[in-house]
Amino acid sequence: MKHLFASCLILGISSATLSSCGFQPVYGNADALSGPIAINQIDGRIGHRLRQELARTLRSGLPGVSEGAFLTVTASESIQRLNLQANASVSRTTIVAAANYTLRDADGQTLLFGKVKTQTDYDVAVSEYGDIALQTDARERVALLLARRLQEQLTLDASSARQTAQMKKAEELNQDIPLEKTIEEELNELDRIR
Numbered sequence: 001m002k003h004l005f006a007s008c009l010i011l012g013i014s015s016a017t018l019s020s021c022g023f024q025p026v027y028g029n030a031d032a033l034s035g036p037i038a039i040n041q042i043d044g045r046i047g048h049r050l051r052q053e054l055a056r057t058l059r060s061g062l063p064g065v066s067e068g069a070f071l072t073v074t075a076s077e078s079i080q081r082l083n084l085q086a087n088a089s090v091s092r093t094t095i096v097a098a099a100n101y102t103l104r105d106a107d108g109q110t111l112l113f114g115k116v117k118t119q120t121d122y123d124v125a126v127s128e129y130g131d132i133a134l135q136t137d138a139r140e141r142v143a144l145l146l147a148r149r150l151q152e153q154l155t156l157d158a159s160s161a162r163q164t165a166q167m168k169k170a171e172e173l174n175q176d177i178p179l180e181k182t183i184e185e186e187l188n189e190l191d192r193i194r
Contacts, residue, residue, distance in 0.1 A: 036061035037103070038070040046097060046143045047075045053147035062154055064162030068106030073150070075099045077142065079135075081124075093135070094121045097142045099150055103158075112157045118145045 037058050042051045050073065061067070077097040096119040103112040122138040124131055 036067040036069070037065065038068075040070060040072045042073050042075055044075065044077075046077050046139060046146075047073070049140060049143035050075055050099065050147050050150075053144055054151065057147065057151040058154070062103075062158040064158050064165070065103070065111060066105065069111065070104055070106075071154075072102045072104070073099050075146065077139070082121075091124055092121055093124055093138070094119055095135075095138050095142045097146045099146055101150060101154070103154065112154060112161065114153060114157065116146065116149045116153050118142060118149050120145060 039051050039054050039058070042048065054071070054073070058071070062069075075097065076099075077095055080094045080096060082092045082094055096117065098115060098117040100115050101113060102110060104110055120138050120142045122134045124134070
C-alpha cells in the first residue's frame with residue numbers, strides 16, 4: 001500500500017513539473033485545436049507535419065470564417081522513380097503529395113472543400129543511407145509545400161465566398177432602395193432651395 005501511495009505521489013509531482021516546464025508530446029499538437037480554426041488529426045508522418053504547419057499558418061483565421069470552425073484533411077503521398085539511366089538505375093525521384101480538405105463551421109455545415117496537390121524532387125544518392133536522408137528531407141519539404149498550397153487555397157476560397165456573399169447582400173439591399181431621382185427632379189429641387 002505504501003508503494004502504491006509513493007508511486008502515485010511521484011507520478012503527480014513529475015506531471016506537475018513536466019507541465020510547468022512547457023513539455024509537449026511529440027505527436028500531440030494542442031495548438032492545432034486552440035486557434036479560431038481547429039484542425040483535426042491527419043494520419044501519417046506527412047499528416048503530422050502538415051497539421052503542425054497549418055496550425056501555425058491558420059492561427060489568425062480565414063476571412064469570413066467565424067471561430068469554432070474545423071478543418072478535416074486527408075493526405076496521401078506517392079514516390080515516383082524517374083530518369084532511368086543506361087544501366088537501368090534511377091537518378092531522380094519525385095514525391096507527390098495530395099490533400100483533400102473540408103472546412104466546416106461550428107454547426108457542422110460545409111463552408112469550403114477541395115483538393116490540392118504538390119510535388120518535390122530529389123537526386124538519388126549513391127549510398128542507401130544517403131537516399132534515406134534525402135527522401136526524409138524531401139518528405140519534409142513536400143509537407144511544407146502542401147501546407148502552404150492548402151493555406152493559400154483556403155484563403156482564396158474563403159475570400160471568394162465572402163466577396164460573393166457581400167455581392168448578394170448588396171444586390172438585396174439595392175432592390176429595397178427606390179431608384180434615384182432623375183436629373184430633372186434634382187434640378188427642380190435645387191431651384192426650390194434657391
